[in-house]
Amino acid sequence: MKLSLLAILFMNLALAQLGRVGAPSAANPLARDPKAVAAGETQFQQLCTGCHGRSGEGGQGEGKGPNLMNSWEIRRASDRQLFAFIHDGVSGTAMPAFALPDQSIRELAAYVRSLNAPANSVPVSGDAHAGEGLFFGKAGCAGCHMIRGHGGYLGPDLSEIGAKRRLGELRQALLHPDTLATDGYSPVMLQSAQGKQIKAIVKQQSNWSISVLDETGELHLLRGSEMRRVSAQLRQWMPADYADRLTPDEIQNLLAYLSRQSLHLPTTSSERPSASAEEPN
Amino acid sequence: MNKCVLVFLAAVSLRAQVSQADLEQGVNQNWLTYVGDYFGQRHSPLKQIDTANVRRLVPKWVRHFNEAGDLETVPLVYQGVMYSTGSNAIFALDAVSGKEIWHYQPQGTRRRSSNRGLAVFGDRLFFETSDCHLLALDRRNGAIFWERDFADGNKAYSCTGAPLAVKNKIIVGVASSGKSCYVAALSAETGAEAWRVWSVPHAGEPGADTWGHLPLDWGGGPTWTTGTYDPGLNLLYWPTGNPWPDFGGGERPGDNLFTDSVLAIDPDTGRTKWYFQFVPHDTHDWDANETPVLFDTVFRGKRRKLLLQANRDGFYYILDRETGEFLHASAFVNKLTWASGIDSKGRPILLPHNDPTPAGTRVCPSVHGATNWWAPSLNPDLGLFFVVALEECEIYYSSEQNPTPNSGYRGTGHTSIPSEPGSFYLRALDATTGKLRWEYQMSGPTTMWAGTVSTAGGLVFSADDDGDLIAFNSKTGKDLWHFYMGANLHSSPMTFAVAGQQYVTVAAGTNLFTFGLMGD
Numbered sequence: 001m002k003l004s005l006l007a008i009l010f011m012n013l014a015l016a017q018l019g020r021v022g023a024p025s026a027a028n029p030l031a032r033d034p035k036a037v038a039a040g041e042t043q044f045q046q047l048c049t050g051c052h053g054r055s056g057e058g059g060q061g062e063g064k065g066p067n068l069m070n071s072w073e074i075r076r077a078s079d080r081q082l083f084a085f086i087h088d089g090v091s092g093t094a095m096p097a098f099a100l101p102d103q104s105i106r107e108l109a110a111y112v113r114s115l116n117a118p119a120n121s122v123p124v125s126g127d128a129h130a131g132e133g134l135f136f137g138k139a140g141c142a143g144c145h146m147i148r149g150h151g152g153y154l155g156p157d158l159s160e161i162g163a164k165r166r167l168g169e170l171r172q173a174l175l176h177p178d179t180l181a182t183d184g185y186s187p188v189m190l191q192s193a194q195g196k197q198i199k200a201i202v203k204q205q206s207n208w209s210i211s212v213l214d215e216t217g218e219l220h221l222l223r224g225s226e227m228r229r230v231s232a233q234l235r236q237w238m239p240a241d242y243a244d245r246l247t248p249d250e251i252q253n254l255l256a257y258l259s260r261q262s263l264h265l266p267t268t269s270s271e272r273p274s275a276s277a278e279e280p281n
Numbered sequence: 282m283n284k285c286v287l288v289f290l291a292a293v294s295l296r297a298q299v300s301q302a303d304l305e306q307g308v309n310q311n312w313l314t315y316v317g318d319y320f321g322q323r324h325s326p327l328k329q330i331d332t333a334n335v336r337r338l339v340p341k342w343v344r345h346f347n348e349a350g351d352l353e354t355v356p357l358v359y360q361g362v363m364y365s366t367g368s369n370a371i372f373a374l375d376a377v378s379g380k381e382i383w384h385y386q387p388q389g390t391r392r393r394s395s396n397r398g399l400a401v402f403g404d405r406l407f408f409e410t411s412d413c414h415l416l417a418l419d420r421r422n423g424a425i426f427w428e429r430d431f432a433d434g435n436k437a438y439s440c441t442g443a444p445l446a447v448k449n450k451i452i453v454g455v456a457s458s459g460k461s462c463y464v465a466a467l468s469a470e471t472g473a474e475a476w477r478v479w480s481v482p483h484a485g486e487p488g489a490d491t492w493g494h495l496p497l498d499w500g501g502g503p504t505w506t507t508g509t510y511d512p513g514l515n516l517l518y519w520p521t522g523n524p525w526p527d528f529g530g531g532e533r534p535g536d537n538l539f540t541d542s543v544l545a546i547d548p549d550t551g552r553t554k555w556y557f558q559f560v561p562h563d564t565h566d567w568d569a570n571e572t573p574v575l576f577d578t579v580f581r582g583k584r585r586k587l588l589l590q591a592n593r594d595g596f597y598y599i600l601d602r603e604t605g606e607f608l609h610a611s612a613f614v615n616k617l618t619w620a621s622g623i624d625s626k627g628r629p630i631l632l633p634h635n636d637p638t639p640a641g642t643r644v645c646p647s648v649h650g651a652t653n654w655w656a657p658s659l660n661p662d663l664g665l666f667f668v669v670a671l672e673e674c675e676i677y678y679s680s681e682q683n684p685t686p687n688s689g690y691r692g693t694g695h696t697s698i699p700s701e702p703g704s705f706y707l708r709a710l711d712a713t714t715g716k717l718r719w720e721y722q723m724s725g726p727t728t729m730w731a732g733t734v735s736t737a738g739g740l741v742f743s744a745d746d747d748g749d750l751i752a753f754n755s756k757t758g759k760d761l762w763h764f765y766m767g768a769n770l771h772s773s774p775m776t777f778a779v780a781g782q783q784y785v786t787v788a789a790g791t792n793l794f795t796f797g798l799m800g801d
Contacts, residue, residue: 149426157424203382217421263428
C-alpha cells in the first residue's frame with residue numbers, strides 16, 4: 001500500500017517534471033488563433049465533456065468536473081500552468097494526465113481559455129460582416145435588440161455584449177434562449193387604449209404597479225385597474241429555433257459579429273478587423 | 282399608405298422626445314435639467330403642496346443606492362420617469378413608486394466618485410463618468426448609443442457634474458489637481474467635440490500675462506458644476522473655479538484669468554463674448570462654481586437681463602448678462618475679513634493680512650465658503666433669492682515649496698478654529714439689492730451641502746445641518762414642516778408632478794427620498 005502510494009507519488013512527480021520540461025515557457029502561441037480554438041473545441045468534445053460537460057459547464061460524470069466557463073482558477077492560471085493541468089493532470093483530483101502532442105494540448109488550452117474570457121478578447125471564427133447582415137436582416141435580431149441605438153426594445157441592448165459575455169454564453173443564449181434569465185424582459189401582451197394587443201416586456205412589477213416597455217419603445221407605468229391591460233406570456237419573445245432557422249455557418253457568423261460588440265473596440269466596417277487579421281502572425 | 286404610416290410614426294416619436302422648446306419652457310410637471318430650468322432659478326410653478334397643507338407631506342418611497350457614497354445627484358423627471366445617478370451608474374425609476382425600470386453601469390474600472398446628475402435631450406440621456414467619458418443612452422431602455430472620452434484619456438482630470446443640453450450640443454466641464462481646465466461642447470448626435478473653451482489661456486492669448494511664470498497648461502480653473510443658458514441672447518453662462526496652487530499665490534503673480542469667473546459663451550461657436558472675474562488672484566479656494574442665476578426684472582428703474590450669483594467669497598453679485606457689466610455686490614455673510622467691499626468696476630477692495638502664511642492667517646469665509654455649489658433658488662414673483670450661507674472663519678496656511686502638479690499639492694491648506702464654530706443660515710435676499718429679508722439659523726456641525734428649491738405654493742425647501750429636510754414659508758422664513766433624513770444632505774431638493782400629484786425628491790446619504798401629500 002505504502003509502496004503503491006509512493007509509486008503514484010513518484011509517477012506524479014515525474015509527470016510534473018515532464019510537464020515542466022514539455023510545457024512552453026512563454027505564452028500559448030495559439031491562444032488567439034481561431035482555428036486552434038475550433039480544433040481545441042473538437043478535441044474537448046471527444047475528451048473532456050464526460051466530466052466538464054458539453055459547454056464546459058462542469059458537474060458531469062463520476063469526476064463531477066469543475067465548471068470551466070466561469071473558473072477563477074483558469075482565469076488566474078498562466079498559459080504554462082494551464083498546459084500543465086492538461087498535460088500532467090491535477091493531483092488529488094479526478095483530472096487525469098493527457099498524453100497528447102503539445103500542439104493538441106495548446107489547442108485545448110486555447111479553447112478552455114476562450115470559455116473564460118469575454119468574447120471580444122478571444123478569436124472567434126466566422127464572418128462578422130455577414131453576421132451583421134444577419135443581425136439586421138434575415139435573423140431578425142434587431143427587431144428586439146439594439147446595437148448602438150439601432151434596433152428594437154423587447155430584448156437587452158447588445159452594444160457591449162462582446163465585452164460582457166463569454167463566447168459560450170453567447171452561443172447558449174442564441175441556441176437555448178429558454179435557459180436565459182428573463183428579469184426585466186418577461187414577455188407580456190399589452191392591450192392598447194384602442195383594444196389592440198401589443199408585444200411588450202415587464203421592466204418591474206409589484207402588486208401595486210407594473211412598468212411595461214412596448215415594442216415601439218413606449219413606456220407604460222400602470223397602476224390599479226390599469227394593470228389588467230397586461231397579460232403574461234408563457235414563451236419569451238426570443239425565438240427558440242435559431243438552430244433550425246440558421247445554418248451552422250450563419251450561427252458562427254452571428255457569433256463573430258456579436259463577440260465584437262464593445263464600446264472600446266472599433267465597430268465601423270472600415271475599422272472592423274478582417275478575417276485574415278484574426279490569424280496569428 | 283406608406284406615407285401615412287411614416288407620418289404617424291414621426292408624430293409618435295416627436296411626442297416622446299425632449300425638445301429644445303421643452304428645455305426652454307422651464308420647470309413644470311417635468312424637471313429636465315440639473316438646475317431645473319435654463320435660468321437656474323429652481324422655481325417650480327407647482328402649487329398643490331402649499332403653506333396650508335405642507336404639514337400633510339409624508340414620505341412616499343425611499344430608494345437605496347449601493348456603493349454610492351453620499352449622493353449629490355439631483356434627478357431629472359420626464360413623463361413620470363425619474364432618472365438618477367449613483368457613483369458611475371444611472372437608474373430609471375418609476376417616479377411615483379420608486380421602483381427601478383432599468384439601470385446602466387458603464388463597463389471598465391472607474392474610481393468611485395460623486396456625481397450630480399444627467400442631461401436629457403431627444404430620447405437620449407447624457408452622463409459623465411468619473412474619468413470624464415460622456416455616455417449617451419436611450420432613456421426608454423438604457424441602451425447605449427456611444428461613449429466619448431472628452432478628457433482625451435488624460436488621468437489629470439475628473440468629472441462629477443451634470444452635463445447641460447443646449448441645441449443638440451452637450452456642454453461638459455472638468456476638474457483637475459493643477460492642470461488647466463475647460464468647458465467643452467459635444468454633439469448630442471455623435472459625441473464629436475464641437476469646441477473647447479479653456480479657463481486658463483494658452484500662451485499669447487489674452488489673459489496669458491496674468492500668470493507670472495506658471496506654465497499655462499497648469500493653473501486649474503475647474504468647470505465642474507453646471508452652468509445656465511439664455512436662449513434669447515444665445516449665451517451660455519459657465520462658472521470657473523479657483524487657480525492652482527490653491528493657497529500658494531507666490532508662484533502665479535497676477536489676476537490668474539479666467540479663474541473664479543463666469544464665462545459668457547456662444548454655444549454655437551464656443552466664442553467667449555465676455556467674462557467677469559469675482560476673485561482675482563484667489564488664495565483661499567473660493568471658486569465661482571456656484572449657480573449663475575438668470576433673472577429678467579426691473580433693476581434701478583430699468584428693465585434688465587440680470588445674472589445673479591451668491592459667491593463663495595461672501596458677496597452677492599448682480600451683473601448685466603448681455604454685456605457682463607458689473608452692477609452691484611453686497612456681502613451676504615457677516616463674517617467676512619478679506620475685502621471691505623467691491624468697487625464700481627467689480628474688483629474687491631482688499632484688506633491687509635488675509636493671505637495664507639506659513640504660520641497661519643485667520644480669514645473669513647472658511648474654505649467651505651460663504652456658500653458653495655449647493656443650489657440657490659429664486660422666487661421671481663417675490664423677487665427673493667434663497668441661499669444657504671455659512672458664517673465661518675478658518676486658519677489658512679501657505680508653504681514655500683515649489684508647486685508639484687498632479688501630486689495633490691495645493692500650496693498647503695487650512696484648519697478650523699474649534700473656539701469659533703461656524704453656523705449655517707438659510708437667507709432670503711432681495712434679488713435686486715442683496716438686502717436680507719429673512720434668515721433661518723441652523724443648528725449642527727457645519728458639515729452639510731444642502732441647497733434649495735422654491736415653489737409657487739409659497740414654499741422653499743432646504744435642509745438643516747442635522748439632516749432634516751425643511752419646508753419654509755418663502756415670504757417669512759417660518760419653518761412649516763420637517764423630516765429627519767437620517768443623514769446630512771449633499772444635494773438639493775427638486776419637485777415634479779405625475780398625474781396632477783406634486784412630489785418633492787431629495788437625496789440624503791445613500792438614499793433618494795420622495796415625498797407627497799398624505800391621502801393623495
